[in-house]
Amino acid sequence: MTVNRFRFNSLRTIALVGVLVAAIVPVAVLTVTSALSVRNIIIEDTTSQSQRAAVALAEDIAGFLDDQAQIAAFVADRIAGQETPDRETVTPILDDLRENYPLAETVFVTNRLGRIIAISSSVVDDSSIGNDVTDRSYWQAATSTGQVALPQQLVIGRNSGNPIAIVAAPITGASGTPNGIVVMTTNANRISAMADRFAGDTANQVGVATATGLAVAHNDDSVTAAETDFSNTPIWNYLADGGSGVIDNYDDVNGVQRFAAFASVPNVDWRVWISHTRADVLSRVWATYLESGWFVLLAVAFAVVGIVLLVRLIVGPIESMRQVVSKIAAGDLHQRVDERGPAEVADLARAVNAMAGAQMRALDNEREVSAGLQHAVKKYSSLASRVASGDLSARAEVDEDGELGxxxxxxxxxxxxxxxxxxxxxxxxxxxxxxxxxxxxxxxxxxxxxxxxxxxxxxxxxxxxxxxxxxxxxxxxxxxxxxxxxxxxxxxxxxxxxxxxxxxxxxxxxxxxxxxxxxxxxxxxxxxxxxxxxxxxxxxxxxxxxxxxxxxxxxxxxxxxxxxxxxxxxxxxxxxxxxxxxxxxxxxxxxxxxxxxxxxxxxxxxxxxxxxxxxxxxxxxxxxxxxxxxxxxxxxxxxxxxxxxxxxxxxxxxxxxxxxxxxxxxxxxxxxxxxxxxxxxxxxxxxxxxxxxxxxxxxxxxxxxxxxx
Missing domain, CATH: 1.10.287 (Helix Hairpins)
Structure with missing residues (x-):
């Protein structure tokens, strides 16, 4: 049995609702689709900008470190050209370097045994002369590879309290073997300044970390001062393997949803990332929605007015026809519908009148057929009863024609x-x-x-x-x-x-x-x-x-x-x-x-x-x-x-x-x-x-x- 779900609703209501739905649904779908497109465009634009910014920051840091490496290598070449470098001949070269390159806090030179023979510094005195640095990683890297050793992580200066980057360049003798190294410590606040430059607002995060996750720079100075280890944070799951890319969604240490772009600094394999809170981007999306929403509401209002007028024009004749059809359905087959109105409605009225006449004729024929059918059913029912009781000799008298016969x-x-x-x-x-x-x-x-x-x-x-x-x-x-x-x-x-x-x-x-x-x-x-x-x-x-x-x-x-x-x-x-x-x-x-x-x-x-x-x-x-x-x-x-x-x-x-x-x-x-x-x-x-x-x-x-x- 089919259930009529609209039997308690008038045609006027159904038509009005149907036309409104037919008109408003496409508008709503178009609006939602446009809103999603705008949202995706804003997110993709923000992500793309962050990706470009992360790559640019990584390149700037790489350029900064390359400058330190070239300066250290230049000083090492000057010292290697001396026949017998000693403190008296090397110290003027180091002082000249610090004078022309203010970022260099300390510069010192060691002999092939790893002992400091000369030093120039604004915060360290000559008491460091003779110290052994062979247990330091920069000494081991420079002497074992014969190349400039770039800093793998930053250290905090004991006297200045600033983060410093240590670069070591080997002093190669005539035989090609290292005769010592030139070590230059540089104030690394320059890297933090670079990170601050790429931070757009307080909701953004710009961070730099070593390959092991130790903080190098951050737009939040407290993160760098605390020497935060990012290897234990959720974002490191994406940064650990290096390279560059985009993180669609992750939760930071405070549980705030973010998305980020990241890149790697060449030569030192540091990680650089720029992230935004999802709430910040969504606020920009909603601002865009509010700007364009007034036009959508105005278009919907005009559509509703036109729909109401159209429904009144169509539903009036149909309502009159409904009343006549209700009387015919109640048994009054003599009722007839007014055949005036629009062409489709007039055709429908004529069809209803013809249907009422046909029903009257069919009712008369049905009475005659019903009487004959009752007689035949009674005979065949008697035969079935005898057969069911086991009397297979019984037969029915057939005097009907057609299908009953x-x-x-x-x-x-x-x-x-x-x-x-x-x-x-x-x-x-x-x-x-x-x-x-x-x-x-x-x-x-x-x-x-x-x-x-x-x-x-x-x-x-x-x-x-x-x-x-x-x-x-x-x-x-x-x-x-x-x-x-x-x-x-x-x-x-x-x-x-x-x-x-x-x-x-x-x-x-x-x-x-x-x-x-x-x-x-x-x-x-x-x-x-x-x-x-x-x-x-x-x-x-x-x-x-x-x-x-x-x-x-x-x-x-x-x-x-x-x-x-x-x-x-x-x-x-x-x-x-x-x-x-x-x-x-x-x-x-x-x-x-x-x-x-x-x-x-x-x-x-x-x-x-x-x-x-x-x-x-x-x-x-x-x-x-x-x-x-x-x-x-x-x-x-x-x-x-x-x-x-x-x-x-x-x-x-x-x-x-x-x-x-x-x-x-x-x-x-x-x-x-x-x-x-x-x-x-x-x-x-x-x-x-x-x-x-x-x-x-x-x-x-x-x-x-x-x-x-």
């Missing part, structure tokens, strides 16, 4: 189709019930078979697992047999080699035994010589023992340094003792050798005969060992083949175990699936019986009520 015939056709469908569904339910019974019996039998099959598969899997374990035991035993066969093979090969060597050795023994008898006689003679030598060795052992005792005494005297030597002395003494015992033993052996040499000659002759007999026996043993080695080799090869077969059998059993596990898993899944099919068949059987009962309650063409089987 088509509706009646369509209803009869629909009921006939429902009757045929009910009969087919009844037959299908009977078939489904029969089929589901058979399916249910088959699935129950299949579930039992699948369960038995799963149990058999589990037993088979356990048996295969036992066979696999037996195969592993067989494989391990086969490897042990193979190892034994390999070792037996190696032993037989060694025996064969030993027999061959024994045959060769037997022949050599025979030859040696023949010559042994000859040599034993000579050996008996040499045994006496050995006895003499043994006596000499006994004497040497006695002397070594004495030396070892002396060495142990000396090692004990040497303390820890002689411990290693003492160990050696003990070993020598033990060796001498063993040598003495050995010589006694050798003496007894030599005596026995001499006694046995005669018996050895006889034994050697018998050994020759025994060697012949042993050689023949060894040859027969060699033949037997060769045969044994061949048998062992064949057994080793057979064992290797058994190992390969066992490994293949073990791999095959692993595959069988995995296959049986897969079969067991598949069997379990099959049992679960069969049980699901069984449950589905049971559900289908119940559904078929339920559907048969529902269809059986319907009455079909023969009038008999069918019941579910």
């Amino acid at each position: 088509e509706l009646g015939r369509g209803l009869n056709s629909m009921v006939a189709s429902l009757e045929q469908l009910a009969e087919e569904v009844h037959e299908a339910c009977n078939s489904i019930a029969s089929a589901t019974g058979e399916i249910l019996a088959a699935t129950s039998q299949q579930v039992s078979s699948a369960a038995e099959e799963s149990s058999a598969v589990k037993e088979t899997t356990a048996t295969v697992h036992d066979v696999r374990q037996n195969a592993e035991v067989t494989a391990r035993k086969t490897r042990v047999v193979a190892d034994l066969a390999n070792r037996a093979k190696e032993t037989s090969e060694g025996g064969r080699s030993s027999v061959e060597e024994s045959i060769t050795s037997g022949q050599m023994v025979k030859q040696h035994m023949e010559s042994l008898a000859e040599r034993i006689l000579a050996f008996s003679e040499q045994a006496q010589a050995i006895a003499d030598i043994n006596d000499t060795v006994a004497d040497l052992a006695e002397q070594s023992n004495l030396l070892a005792v002396n060495a142990g005494i000396e090692a004990a005297k040497a303390g820890e340094a002689g411990q290693g030597f003492g160990v050696v002395a003990n070993e020598v003494r033990a060796l001498a003792e063993r040598s003495r015992e050995a010589t006694a033993h050798v003496r007894r052996i030599v005596g026995e050798i001499q006694k046995s040499s005669q018996a050895a000659v006889i034994a050697a002759e018998q050994g020759v005969k025994t060697a012949d007999s042993g050689s023949q026996t060894v040859q027969r043993s060699g033949l037997a060992i060769n045969a044994l080695a061949n048998s062992v080799t064949e057994a080793s090869q057979a064992a290797q083949q058994i190992i390969v077969t066992s490994e293949q059998q073990e791999i095959g059993m692993d595959q069988i175990v995995k296959a049986m596990q897969n079969i067991e898993q598949s069997s379990s899944q099959s049992v679960a699936a069969t049980r699901q099919v069984e449950r589905a068949a049971q559900d289908l059987d119940r559904l078929a019986k339920s559907l048969t009962n529902v269809v059986g309650t319907m009455k079909v063409g023969n009038g008999a009520a069918r019941s579910a089987r």
